[in-house]
Amino acid sequence: xxxxxxxxxxxxxxxxxxxxxxxxxxxxxxxxxxxxxxxxxxxxxxxxxxxxxxxxxxxxxxxxxxxxxxxxxxxxxxxxxxxxxxxxxxxxxxxxxxxxxxxxxxxxxxxxxxxxxxxxxxxxxxxxxxxxxxxxxxxxxxxxxxxxxxxxxxxxxxxxxxxxxxxxxxxxxxxxxxxxxxxxxxxxxxxxxxxxxxxxxxxxxxxxxxxxxxxxxxxxxxxxxxxxxxxxxxxxxxxxxxxxxxxxxxxxxxxxxxxxxxxxxxxxxxxxxxxxxxxxxxxxxxxxxxxxxxxxxxxxxxxxxxxxxxxxxxxxxxxxxxxxxxxxxxxxxxxxxxxxxxxxxxxxxxx
Amino acid sequence: xxxxxxxxxxxxxxxxxxxxxxxxxxxxxxxxxxxxxxxxxxxxxxxxxxxxxxxxxxxxxxxxxxxxxxxxxxxxxxxxxxxxxxxxxxxxxxxxxxxxxxxxxxxxxxxxxxxxxxxxxxxxxxxxxxxxxxxxxxxxxxxxxxxxxxxxxxxxxxxxxxxxxxxxxxxxxxxxxxxxxxxxxxxxxxxxxxxxxxxxxxxxxxxxxxxxxxxxxxxxxxxxxxxxxxxxxxxxxxxxxxxxxxxxxxxxxxxxxxxxxxxxxxxxxxxxxxxxxxxxxxxxxxxxxxxxxxxxxxxxxxxxxxxxxxxxxxxxxxxxxxxxxxxxxxxxxxxxxxxxxxxxxxxxxxxxxxxxxxxxxxxxxxxxxxxxxxxxxxxxxxxxxxxxxxxxxxxxxxxxxxxxxxxxxxxxxxxxxxxxxxxxxxxxxxxxxxxxxxxxxxxxxxxxxxxxxxxxxxxxxxxxxxxxxxxxxxxxxxxxxxxxxxxxxxxxxxxxxxxxxxxxxxxxxxxxxxxxxxxxxxxxxxxxxxxxxxxxxxxxxxxxxxxxxxxxxxxxxxxxxxxxxxxxxxxxxxxxxxxxxxxxxxxxxxxxxxxxxxxxxxxxxxxxxxxxxxx
Numbered sequence: 031x032x033x034x035x036x037x038x039x040x041x042x043x044x045x046x047x048x049x050x051x052x053x054x055x056x057x058x059x060x061x062x063x064x065x066x067x068x069x070x071x072x073x074x075x076x077x078x079x080x081x082x083x084x085x086x087x088x089x090x091x092x093x094x095x096x097x098x099x100x101x102x103x104x105x106x107x108x109x110x111x112x113x114x115x116x117x118x119x120x121x122x123x124x125x126x127x128x129x130x131x132x133x134x135x136x137x138x139x140x141x142x143x144x145x146x147x148x149x150x151x152x153x154x155x156x157x158x159x160x161x162x163x164x165x166x167x168x169x170x171x172x173x174x175x176x177x178x179x180x181x182x183x184x185x186x187x188x189x190x191x192x193x194x195x196x197x198x199x200x201x202x203x204x205x206x207x208x209x210x211x212x213x214x215x216x217x218x219x220x221x222x223x224x225x226x227x228x229x230x231x232x233x234x235x236x237x238x239x240x241x242x243x244x245x246x247x248x249x250x251x252x253x254x255x256x257x258x259x260x261x262x263x264x265x266x267x268x269x270x271x272x273x274x275x276x277x278x279x280x281x282x283x284x285x286x287x288x289x290x291x292x293x294x295x296x297x298x299x300x301x302x303x304x305x306x307x308x309x310x311x312x313x314x315x316x317x318x319x320x321x322x323x324x325x326x327x328x329x330x331x332x333x334x335x336x337x338x339x340x341x342x343x344x345x346x347x348x349x350x351x352x353x354x355x356x357x358x359x360x361x362x363x364x365x366x367x368x369x370x371x372x373x374x375x376x377x378x379x380x381x
Numbered sequence: 382x383x384x385x386x387x388x389x390x391x392x393x394x395x396x397x398x399x400x401x402x403x404x405x406x407x408x409x410x411x412x413x414x415x416x417x418x419x420x421x422x423x424x425x426x427x428x429x430x431x432x433x434x435x436x437x438x439x440x441x442x443x444x445x446x447x448x449x450x451x452x453x454x455x456x457x458x459x460x461x462x463x464x465x466x467x468x469x470x471x472x473x474x475x476x477x478x479x480x481x482x483x484x485x486x487x488x489x490x491x492x493x494x495x496x497x498x499x500x501x502x503x504x505x506x507x508x509x510x511x512x513x514x515x516x517x518x519x520x521x522x523x524x525x526x527x528x529x530x531x532x533x534x535x536x537x538x539x540x541x542x543x544x545x546x547x548x549x550x551x552x553x554x555x556x557x558x559x560x561x562x563x564x565x566x567x568x569x570x571x572x573x574x575x576x577x578x579x580x581x582x583x584x585x586x587x588x589x590x591x592x593x594x595x596x597x598x599x600x601x602x603x604x605x606x607x608x609x610x611x612x613x614x615x616x617x618x619x620x621x622x623x624x625x626x627x628x629x630x631x632x633x634x635x636x637x638x639x640x641x642x643x644x645x646x647x648x649x650x651x652x653x654x655x656x657x658x659x660x661x662x663x664x665x666x667x668x669x670x671x672x673x674x675x676x677x678x679x680x681x682x683x684x685x686x687x688x689x690x691x692x693x694x695x696x697x698x699x700x701x702x703x704x705x706x707x708x709x710x711x712x713x714x715x716x717x718x719x720x721x722x723x724x725x726x727x728x729x730x731x732x733x734x735x736x737x738x739x740x741x742x743x744x745x746x747x748x749x750x751x752x753x754x755x756x757x758x759x760x761x762x763x764x765x766x767x768x769x770x771x772x773x774x775x776x777x778x779x780x781x782x783x784x785x786x787x788x789x790x791x792x793x794x795x796x797x798x799x800x801x802x803x804x805x806x807x808x809x810x811x812x813x814x815x816x817x818x819x820x821x822x823x824x825x826x827x828x829x830x831x832x833x834x835x836x837x838x839x840x841x842x843x844x845x846x847x848x849x850x851x852x853x854x855x856x857x858x859x860x861x862x863x864x865x866x867x868x869x870x871x872x873x874x875x876x877x878x879x880x881x882x883x884x885x886x887x888x889x890x891x892x893x894x895x896x897x898x899x900x901x902x903x904x905x906x907x908x909x910x911x912x913x914x915x916x917x918x919x920x921x922x923x924x925x926x927x928x929x930x931x932x933x934x935x936x937x938x939x940x941x942x943x944x945x946x947x948x949x950x951x952x953x954x955x956x957x958x959x960x961x962x963x964x965x966x967x968x969x970x971x972x973x974x975x976x977x978x979x980x981x982x983x984x985x986x987x988x989x990x991x992x993x994x995x996x
Contacts, residue, residue, distance in 0.1 A: 111822035126663025359668035
């Protein structure tokens, strides 16, 4: 079994989105991950978010590094180009791809080993540069493909399946992303699709560097007592600050919100994010407040989830670089080459 | 007093300036070189500098050469000794009968000089201090003052230097006139107090022609502009940084949309070389022409990505401005020492295309061509420059561009082709050249997408660990590399006047020294056919050249004879017939070195020089 094709036929009554695509049009190959893997739930959430946003699948470029999480782009958006690149280097490959064609939607999928260990630098610098992308880390705290070693997001004091206690401090990618200027920062849990799907949709619609840390238990190596990334542990310690509905186009805001409980954020492209507050004091426009909130709750052992920070008016790398609207990969010699007359002048200036 | 006759030479001598890094001498020294060019006399200047910003010794050497020998000569006929720190070594380095020019403001003990040279003292500090009060002005104008004195001593036309100053400070009248004033301060002092001219003289000639004077790095960057590069990702490293800096400067001039002012390019300074090559590969995958510029340590860091580019077949251009390794090595010294590291970069079975320009003109041409080659061959192309070409001004033929030339974007399957029902297999060889079609991301809603990966896959880009499928792909990559042989610049052969069993192979920055050495060897009666290799994979003419000669010298600037290893390995020939001629102390190779090494070997072989045999 070297790859698995999924049968193409499907039920004629499947629901279609605005573009006339069904869920199946957003699927990819059958996952080869372990049954029950949290990553497969994230894959399903990505499919759901893209379906709901009526994105043309081929206008998405999905880029990953190496590891279990980085295999997943093969399992969604089968009509998109994917790039399973080098361990820890998804951010640079995505940045380069984005430079070449600013018109596509860039989805970066990575893991905690990929982004917090070997690729920590690239993670940080892609966020700093404000690359217009949705950067998802499928965070399980272990190296799955090499059978369960700790990654850099494993909490200090958590136990491996073999009973080893982690003595190193954990890196919280959300805290780092906030500090480095990400303009959309969220955390979620692979076991909570109702929270995760709108977060992914909102991140895709966000212009600028969007980062989502998704805690995603490793069913094979990190779902035992003593782990802080197990299904049970995350369910018990999940502290959601808000719930999100993404409103595209002219969708009216649903009427069943109690007054004063909903904050509406309008993003650059007109998408409205309706945030139902679960924590009355939490303000997702306050970067410093978010950082403090996270630290306080982490000290209490709580995993803060939800849309933690958003700057709806963010700009991106192309604006910093003042690049033309036409994708650079579409420019031809008539635009790019100054020609022989200019070269003659250059020659003359060099004598 | 001199006990050796002073050297007398017109338009054929070497002047070396010994300065302190950061003293502002570079522009005055460069003006000296340029003003000789304006006399119609070719020069070949070289910066010899430490890995330092301020304080350490730096030298600038100008070879004045009516015959147009642009390689380093070796030896110094006149030393402009402006650095007390290196005085003893500088004085010792002057050829017997040569000249020492120094600042005589403070008296020096006679033991600090030599009897067999002509000592010329000009009180530069005294002249400067009596004219200028600002310390920075004193430092800068002192350089122009010695330029003025030299112009008198070497019999140069001051009008030509004034003209250069006028061009440099166009629109800045104050700077212009103060520089001209300083020039004449030095010149007039020399004319009034010294015997001018000395034995070394610059005489007007017409040997420069329409040639231009440019650094290889700037020319390569200009080649990238003309070759359609739109993405440059780089990380600063000597001696390559000026490639990206020149690309930035050229793009600012020539690559902004006239209507909107927006940039038709993107330049990103990466956080390291890994990110730089990662961005290049991401951009290349997405259909933009992308490059990075680096040097040895950067190549080491990039090798994992280079393997990805080879195996996943993604266009990329890497300009490697070589410096002396290994490790940090000598960052400001030249070598050709990354041949093996680049030819076989990365783990597993890999081979890469290398281009070896000999001067800035070829750096321009090959840089532009490398983007066509990268997209045609869908792999990494290395442009192998070195510090000697990259960071020195070199006289070379004018840059040329054919306006009818279109970019070769390679085999790209479009939405229309997919609509027509063309069979798209990302790694499917449809016509035997080993090169498959690719699609850009976002091409078609339902056709032509594929999953790019560094893992093994079948002809339709589906993951596979089947042995035959893997081997099939690896064989196709060999076929593709064979196709590359006919696409890359061919070797250039120049035969000796008479048939000979001896040949010499060389490449890159060795060119001018080799050309000159051939003359020296011929004078000793040694006839050699020459082959200048311009690319790897080697064209079949390399094997023919080897077959036609009993012994072939391979001249290169590294310790281990890396090109020779590559030739032996790729052609499966008897290594005994390939004689390594190796220069690797970090200085540019000279004609004298080559002629001596080859001449001695020929003598060792007991070859009777033809002239003797005939007479």
